[in-house]
Every structure is written in structure tokens, then in C-alpha cells.
Amino acid sequence: MLKKVGILANGGDVSGFNAVIRAIVKTAENHGIECYGIMDGYNGLLKKNFELLSTAANGEAIGILPRGGSIIGSSTNSNLFNYKVKKEDGSVEYEDLSDEAIKNIKDFGFDCIFTLGGDGTQKSARDLYTKGVNVIGVPKTIDNDVACTDITFGYNTAVSVAMEALDRLHTTGATHHRIMVLEVMGRYAGWIALEAAIAGGADVALIPEIPYDINRVAQKIENRKKRGKNFSIVVVAEGAKPKGGELTIMGKRDNGEGVDNTKLGGVGQVVATQLEKLTGLEARNTTLGYMQRGGTPTAFDRVLSTKYGTKAMELALEGKFGTLAVIKDGKLNYATLEEVVGKNTKIGAVSGNTEESNIRKVTMDNDLVKTARDIGINLGD
Ligand code: F6P
Numbered sequence: 001m002l003k004k005v006g007i008l009a010n011g012g013d014v015s016g017f018n019a020v021i022r023a024i025v026k027t028a029e030n031h032g033i034e035c036y037g038i039m040d041g042y043n044g045l046l047k048k049n050f051e052l053l054s055t056a057a058n059g060e061a062i063g064i065l066p067r068g069g070s071i072i073g074s075s076t077n078s079n080l081f082n083y084k085v086k087k088e089d090g091s092v093e094y095e096d097l098s099d100e101a102i103k104n105i106k107d108f109g110f111d112c113i114f115t116l117g118g119d120g121t122q123k124s125a126r127d128l129y130t131k132g133v134n135v136i137g138v139p140k141t142i143d144n145d146v147a148c149t150d151i152t153f154g155y156n157t158a159v160s161v162a163m164e165a166l167d168r169l170h171t172t173g174a175t176h177h178r179i180m181v182l183e184v185m186g187r188y189a190g191w192i193a194l195e196a197a198i199a200g201g202a203d204v205a206l207i208p209e210i211p212y213d214i215n216r217v218a219q220k221i222e223n224r225k226k227r228g229k230n231f232s233i234v235v236v237a238e239g240a241k242p243k244g245g246e247l248t249i250m251g252k253r254d255n256g257e258g259v260d261n262t263k264l265g266g267v268g269q270v271v272a273t274q275l276e277k278l279t280g281l282e283a284r285n286t287t288l289g290y291m292q293r294g295g296t297p298t299a300f301d302r303v304l305s306t307k308y309g310t311k312a313m314e315l316a317l318e319g320k321f322g323t324l325a326v327i328k329d330g331k332l333n334y335a336t337l338e339e340v341v342g343k344n345t346k347i348g349a350v351s352g353n354t355e356e357s358n359i360r361k362v363t364m365d366n367d368l369v370k371t372a373r374d375i376g377i378n379l380g381d
Helices: 017-030 043-047 098-108 119-130 155-176 191-199 214-226 267-279 299-317 337-341 367-374
Strands: 004-009 034-038 050-053 083-086 092-095 112-117 135-139 179-184 204-206 232-237 249-252 262-264 283-287 323-328 331-336
Touching (some): 034 043, 119 135, 135 299, 135 337, 179 267, 191 232, 331 337
Parallel strands (some): 004 112, 112 135, 179 283, 204 232
Antiparallel strands (some): 034 050
């Protein structure tokens, strides 16, 4: 019997966080279960920062379906198993505070914790489950790179924002005969870039999964020029890199092991500069950045998030802990967190771009790759 559950949102914000929260709260209330927000991601477990969520008049969970962000906050640097602790003398140490968090969960009487997040969040959830906590995950991220599910919430909104940006860049490109480059997010997966390129009618899409040859891209633009098309639209995923080359990064964070400390960014400008040199056309880069994460979710994401929220609660009611609500072949389903985390078996181990991590990348047999190639989108190879 579930009496009290907690929801935590972790990792970068996406449109749809609140829609999931609302769906969990509503479904919980229907079963007479009390629902609490664990504030600011995994941090809230350490700080015992729990707030009752309700859909009663003036409750915290009303009117939140269209709202961006997360009413319960989120955190991008809170790995309980290697937690950054600032000491009184100003020095920083990393400590395993998972036992403290687990004690707080037990003391407060949570029967289940819902973890809304991407691969790093679900790895921590798996680690907590291994230590005896009842957890159910919900796959979030604009990057769409969580294993075992066809789609994550927040992704569709990000693609829609990128598509709209491409529509706008088209008019400037066509008016001024320029190459317009759009750098989009996605970390080490090219889903946003690829789908936005198709939806926004781009001529080139550079994705992490296909290291690019800039000369092939320039050739594509030259071919367009020969056909009287004096502008081109190029989408570049932030994780794209040249053949035999490296990622372009803005810097590194210092959040210790267990989180991905790489700050990606800048490859759009690199590509624009090179293309201008190679083609003689003026090239301009626009980096879309956080526009992709904020604001109101699309109808698709509102529905997906609501489906995920209700499925997560169903899994909890059935006692299927240690799982992730997923969409498989278009239908709601679940996978075990162990499957999701994959080879990343070490408790507290690093997620993100590591050999062990299990993120879902674009595969060459994906319909999107074939579709893009069929309509002549150059993928940099
Ligand atoms: O994972 C979501 C995401 O928006 C990535 O696409 C991007 O690389 C990253 O987060 C940026 O994160 P932060 O704001 O923490 O630097």
C-alpha cells in the first residue's frame, strides 16, 4: 500500500516537467496517496526539502500543464554518491552522501520516489534502488538519448523550437544570399539536429554519429549555387565533430566524478567560418541554446508527459520498482533501470559520453537517416 510518494526533477530543465508532475499528483490523489515535491533534484533529499503537492483549489500543482521549467526545481550537479561539499575553510571535497539521503527518505516515510531525468539521473536512481529505495524513473531530456525508450519528454518541444528557428533563418539566408548555420543542443546524440533539419527544410545536418568532412559540406553548397540557390541552411549538433577531429567545447565544469563535466558549444561558429572560406558565401552562425529547453510544451509533449506520469504511478501501484516508464513501439511500457543504465554497473560511476554509458544515439538504419539522405540533406559524409 502506497501512502506517501515523492517526485524529484533532475538535470537540465525541459518543457514537460510540470506536465509529468501534474499527472503523477492527479493519479496519486485518485488513489488517496500523498504526493511531495523533492525540491531541487537530488539536493532536496539531503536538505529534507519536501513540499506537499496538490491539485486542490490553490494547490501547487494546478495550472501547471502549460508552464515551462519545473515547479519543484531541478539540479544539474547533485550526484549523491559523489557530492560536492564546500568545507568551512573554502576547500571542496567530494563525499558519498547517499546513506544520509536514504535515511531522510525512510524517516519521512516515502514509499516511492519518482525520478524525472535523463541517463545520469536514472543511473543515480538505479544506484539508490540497489541500496533498497523504491524508485520509478521517467525519461526526460531534450536530447532524446535515454536508452530503452523511443522518446523522452521535452524532445518534441526542442525540435519544434529548432524548426521555427530554421524557418526564420531561411528568410534571412534567402534575402542576403548567405549560409545560415544553426547550432542545436543534443550532447552526444544527433536527434534534435536530424529531426529539426528535416522539419525545417535544411540542406545539411551534422550530427555526432557521423563525423563530418567539411569539404563535402562545401561541395553540397557549391552544387546548390550551380542550381541558382545562393543560400544554404546548415544544422549543426553541438556534439558534431570533424572526421578524425575533436569535439568543440566551451570548457569544463568542476562537479567531480559521476556527472558529465564537459560544456559543449562552439562548433556552429567553427563550421560557419570554414564554409565561408571554402565557398566564398557569407556565413553566419546562430546558437539556439536554452531556447530549446524553456517555455511551454507542445501538445505532443503535454500528452507524452501526462502518459508518462500516469504510467509511472501505475508501475508504483503494481510494486514494479527499479523501473523506467518507457514508450516501446508506440506503446507505454517499462524497462528495468538496470537495462537503462546498461554496462554502467559501478555505483556512482560517470554517465554521459563514456564507454560504459548506455545513451541512445542515432543509428544508421534509423528512418530519419534514410529520409534525410533521400531528400538530399547532406550529413557531412
Ligand atoms: O542534456 C540537456 C542539455 O541541454 C544538452 O543538450 C546540453 O549540452 C546541456 O544540457 C547543457 O547543460 P548545462 O546547462 O548544464 O550546461
